[in-house]
Amino acid sequence: MKTETGQLPLSAEVTYSAAVYAGDAVTSVCLGWVRAPSRRLGLRWLRAQAYRFADGLDPYPPRTWWAPATLLHQVHLQAPDAPTELRAWADDDGCQDLALRTLAAGHRFDFIARDHTCWYGLTARPMVAQSLRPQPGALVTA
Template identity: 55%
Template sequence: MSNSAQAHAHWYAAESHAGDAVRSVRLGRITAPTRRLALRWLRRQARRFADALDPDPYAPWAPACALRPASGDRYDAPAELRSWADNMREHDYALLRLADGLPYEFIVRDAPAWYGLVVRPLPR
């Protein structure tokens, strides 16, 4: 890599968090050489959280009738996480923010908790 390319190179930190009204917990973190790789990791995290919160009732590991639909919940964090993971327009917006040196954050709420996905450029 040339000196001019190194001078313009950025690294990006991507983190996933969850919490409630009392505390926050970091669930994962990576450092990536490109903003696209950092965002790709966040998309995988969003799908992983969604699948953990709302598993497929026909998953082979689930005993028959063990999982049932929840009703009456105003929040649907798994659906919002899946929607975000597939939203290319939102990812383009995140890439533009990162290219401008700004962080990007997506937060979704569930009744008792929240889940956050953050990516930011690291200082040079």
């Protein structure tokens, strides 16, 4: 339900669906989902999930209070690094602004980080609620 300009109508009630997925070339699994009352809250949830995934895959010393400093060491690989991509997206205010503008225009937002074994996706989309009020002349039955 968009206007001719592609924008969501101002009178529409809009909530936002935010979900996180992971998978490989064969499967996809939804790892979490939330319905947020605003696009900013939906993206805030996605940002927290990006950090959660990144820290679970690759503990980040300043945020890993539970791991002794001698436990972690840096590894240099020439492969895509999903935790680094997830942290970079979550830390970049420009990326967050782009996501907000995409949702404000009524479009779906997707971010996908990949490594050599798996992919991790962050998705948000506007959901326009249909009015439950009957239209003039509509037949209403109980």
